Amino acid sequence: MSKPGVMRHMPQIAHVDVNCFYASAERAFDPSLEGRPVIVLSNNDGCAVTRSPEAKALGIPLGEPWFKLAPRAKEWGLVALSSNYELYGDISARVMELLGRYSAWLEVYSIDEAFLGVKGTPAELVALGRTMKATVRRNVGVPVCVGIAPTKTLAKLANKWAKNNPAFGGVCHWDSVPRR
Ligand SMILES: [Mg+2]
Structure with missing residues (x-):
């Protein structure tokens, strides 16, 4: 039946x-990063490997080299972090x-x-x-x-x-x- x-x-x-795992992990560790544009950089701080939604909203592409972002980081209030595996x-x-x-x-x-x-x-x-x-x-x-x-x-x-x-x-x- x-x-x-x-x-x-x-x-x-x-x-x-x-x-956005790496950026979210950084926020879990440091809640003051909540709501701010955050990127996590690849080994040797080469390029952005993770972007928080706020960083995506700034139009930062995945893989963007840090040297291109650095000049505008202060103006954007962008927080760039070295990766912490x-x-x-x-x-x-x-x-x-x-x-x-x-x-x-x-x-x-x-x-x-x-x-x-x-x-x-x-x-x-x-x-x-x-x-x-x-x-x-x-x-x-x-x-x-x-x-x-x-x-x-x-x-x-x-x-x-x-x-x-x-x-x-x-x-x-x-x-x-x-x-x-
Ligand atoms: Mg994921």
Whole structure:
């Protein structure tokens, strides 16, 4: 006998990704950077490898060499930081440890991205995503977006959609992504 609703409870994948990770990690370490344009520079302070949203809004391209930015940094109030991989590794470990509490299956995909196995209706999973987002923000101090879908690829797409459409509040289930 088939049970109604069973399909909606099929295992799903949540993709969690920290927004502009290095800049967010620096802010978690030094909250006075909140709201300011921040870039993190590559090894030997060569070029911008991460930009906070405020730095992106200034039109600073990813990979822009520091020598081109330096003359205008003061005028912009731009904060440029040397990369601190020890800090990023520490923040990453704390994010992954927290996420691990929400699933028996966690795949750390990169320093700031993970896939989690989750189960529930789309509404339940969006609620779970919001809980994870709020908990990471509160306990570690970095912003994340969450995409949820039946596969990893679609979960990444749902996450991208959440990131680019503020109305979603950083959490999106694939069912809510408009099909074109
Ligand atoms: Mg990221």
